[in-house]
Amino acid sequence: MKFNLFYSWLQLKSIFSYSWENEFYLYLIPLPILIILIRQLVKRKNQARVVLSFKKSLKQHKITRILTFLPDTILTLCMVAIILALADPYKSIYHTRIQQEGVDIALGVDISSSMLNKDVGPSRLAVAKQTARAFISGRKYDQIAIVAFAGAPYLASPITTDSSFLFYSLNGLLSRQISEEGTALGDALGMCINQIREEANPKKIIILISDGNNTAGNLDPTTSAELAKTFKIKVYTIAVGSLQASLDPVDESTLRMIAEQSKGKFYRATNKQTLQQIFQEIDIMEKSRKLYIREVEHQSAAPIFYQLAFMLFFINLLLKLIGISNSLED
Numbered sequence: 634m635k636f637n638l639f640y641s642w643l644q645l646k647s648i649f650s651y652s653w654e655n656e657f658y659l660y661l662i663p664l665p666i667l668i669i670l671i672r673q674l675v676k677r678k679n680q681a682r683v684v685l686s687f688k689k690s691l692k693q694h695k696i697t698r699i700l701t702f703l704p705d706t707i708l709t710l711c712m713v714a715i716i717l718a719l720a721d722p723y724k725s726i727y728h729t730r731i732q733q734e735g736v737d738i739a740l741g742v743d744i745s746s747s748m749l750n751k752d753v754g755p756s757r758l759a760v761a762k763q764t765a766r767a768f769i770s771g772r773k774y775d776q777i778a779i780v781a782f783a784g785a786p787y788l789a790s791p792i793t794t795d796s797s798f799l800f801y802s803l804n805g806l807l808s809r810q811i812s813e814e815g816t817a818l819g820d821a822l823g824m825c826i827n828q829i830r831e832e833a834n835p836k837k838i839i840i841l842i843s844d845g846n847n848t849a850g851n852l853d854p855t856t857s858a859e860l861a862k863t864f865k866i867k868v869y870t871i872a873v874g875s876l877q878a879s880l881d882p883v884d885e886s887t888l889r890m891i892a893e894q895s896k897g898k899f900y901r902a903t904n905k906q907t908l909q910q911i912f913q914e915i916d917i918m919e920k921s922r923k924l925y926i927r928e929v930e931h932q933s934a935a936p937i938f939y940q941l942a943f944m945l946f947f948i949n950l951l952l953k954l955i956g957i958s959n960s961l962e963d
Contacts, residue, residue, distance in 0.1 A: 650724070651722035651723060651724060651934060652722070652723055652724070652725060653720045653721065653722055653723075654720070654721035654722075654723060654933075655719060655720050655721050656720055657720075658716055658717075658719045658720035659716070659717075659720050661716045662713055662716055662717075664712075664716075665708075665709045665712035665713055665716070666709055668712075669705045669708065669709050672705075703952070704949060704952055704953075707945050707948055707949045707952070708945075708949055710941075710945050711942050711945035711946050711949060712942075714938045714939075714941040714942035714945060715938070715939075715942045717938045718935045718936075718938035718939045718942060719935075721933060721935050722933070722934040722935060722938070723931045723932055723933045723934060723935075724931075724932045724934065725929050725930070725931060725932075726929070726930040726931075726932055727927060727928070727929055727930075728927070728928045728929075728930060729927050729928075734774070734834070734836075734921060735772070735773075735774035735775040735776060735794075735834070735836075735921045736772070736774075736775045736834070736836045736837070736838060736919050736921060737775065737776045737777075737792065737829040737832045737834045737836065737837045737838075738772070738775055738776070738777045738778070738829070738837075738838055738839070738840065738919075739777075739778045739779075739780060739792070739825035739826070739828045739829050739837075739838075739839045739840075740765060740769075740777060740778065740779050740780070740825075740839075740840050740842075741780045741781075741782060741786075741821045741822065741824075741825050741839060741840065741841040741842065741843075742758075742761055742762070742765065742779065742780070742781050742782070742789075742803075742806060742842050743758075743761075743782060743783070743816060743821075743842060743843035743844060743845070743873075744758060744781045744782065744783055744806050744807065744808050744809075744810055744811065745782075745783040745784070745808065745811075745814065745815065745816050745844075745845070746783075746808055746809065746814065747816075747844055747845060747881035748761070748808060748843075748844060748873070749808050750844070750874065750879060750881045752874055752875040752877060752879050753873060753874060753875055753902070753903070753904055753905065753908075754905070757844055757873045757874060758806070758808060760873065760902075760904075760905045760908055761842045761873055761908070762803055762804070762806060763905070764905070764908045764909050764912050765803060765840075765842070765912070766800060766803055766804075767909070767912065768912040768915075768916060769796060769799050769800070769803070770796065770800075771916060772916070772921075773796075773921075774794075774921045775794070775921065776792045776793060776794050776829075776832065776834070777790075777792065777793065777794075777799055778790055778791055778792040778793070778825070778828035778829065779799060779802050779803060779806075780821055780824045780825050780828065781806050781810065781811065782811070782816070782817055782818075782820065782821035782824075783808075783809075783810075783811040783813060783814060783815060783816065783817070783849075784811060784812075784813025784814045784815035784816070784817055784848075784849040784850070785811055785813040785817055785820060785849070785850065786817060786820045786821040786823075786824040786850075787810070787811050788824060788828070789802040789803070789805070789806060790802035790803075791828065792828050792829060792832070813849060814849070815848040815849030815850075816843060816844075816845045816846065816847060816848050816849060817847065817848075817849040817850025817852075818841070818843060818846075818847040818850070818854045818857075818887055818888070818891070819847055819850050819851075819852035819853050819854040819855075819856065819857045820849075820850035820851060820852045820857075821841070821850075822839065822841060822852075822854065822857035822858070822860075822861065822868065822891065823852045823857045823860065825839045825841070826839070826857065826860055826861055826864060826866060829866065830864045830866065835865075836919070837864070837865065837866045837867075838866065838867045838868070838869060838897070838915075838919055839861065839866055839867070839868045839869070839895075839897075840868075840869045840871065840915065841868060841869070841870045841871065841888070841891065842871045842873060843870070843871075843872065843873070843888060844872060844873050844874045844881065844883050844884075845881075845883065845884045846884035846886060846887045847887050854887050854890065854891055855890065855894065857891070858890065858891045858894035858895050859894065861891075861894075861895040862894060862895050862896065866895065867895055867896055867897040867898075868891050868892055868895040868897040869892065869897045869898050869899075869900070869915055870888035870889070870891050870892045870897065870898075870899050870900070871888075871899075871900045871901075871902055871908070871911055872884075872885045872888050872899070872900070872901050872902065873902045873908065874902075874903070875903050875904065876903055883901075885899070885901065900914075
């Protein structure tokens with residue numbers, strides 16, 4: 634209780650630091666003083682007087698003289714407190730919170746038979762899945778979709794923030810899961826675009842992992858790259874395969890073109906370490922944004938002035954009930 638009264642007093646003391654919701658009420662503050670003055674003048678004018686003569690002049694006690702002003706002072710303060718409450722004083726309290734704004738990502742993974750080549754051990758596909766999994770685990774605030782493709786694209790996971798489902802979908806990717814052979818880069822890129830193009834997030838990227846040129850599908854990679862550029866989606870393309878001669882050689886030309894056309898970047902991963910470094914570089918370039926959101930809370934102080942007005946009114950009423958107010962006026 635003592636703490637609450639002390640706190641209320643501190644708030645009352647800092648009255649000039651408040652903002653006011655209905656500040657026009659403040660112009661009424663002189664009104665109670667004016668009413669009391671008029672009341673006193675009218676009372677004095679109409680007051681009956683008896684003239685008495687004394688040999689010695691009567692002296693009024695100083696404390697008594699001061700106390701005669703008490704009822705009117707209390708009444709004036711009560712009215713002022715009501716006016717201040719009606720003006721609705723408040724303090725602005727600022728809160729700052731940090732909100733992480735993620736990136737919308739579509740991950741395209743080539744699962745054609747050529748991705749089983751072991752020139753990047755244990756295989757191109759196995760390494761791609763391992764490094765993609767590590768990348769996903771570090772992207773806590775992102776929405777991610779997974780598209781697998783060979784001669785046709787297949788939506789392994791729609792866009793989601795559920796990392797457990799993404800890991801499950803990624804682990805389930807197997808070569809020959811898609812019956813159509815070949816590498817449909819244009820169709821795969823088109824499906825990746827469709828997964829993220831309508832999202833409200835302005836930051837959208839596609840990571841396309843493959844080892845070859847476009848050999849299947851209906852959509853030309855150039856057209857898909859133009860679509861990505863139109864929707865302001867950067868495409869990072871990664872060609873997986875060693876530099877040594879192989880029965881499944883890596884063809885970089887189409888992947889390079891897609892990256893350049895969409896304002897993204899092309900990478901060549903010749904082993905597991907370089908692929909990990911590539912994903913780390915993309916992770917750094919496409920960091921989640923930190924948004925500092927400032928919120929304002931209006932803390933009203935009107936209840937304090939209503940309480941004060943009630944307390945002063947009660948004191949004034951009490952003085953009248955016990956007759957002190959009338960005796961002081963006399």
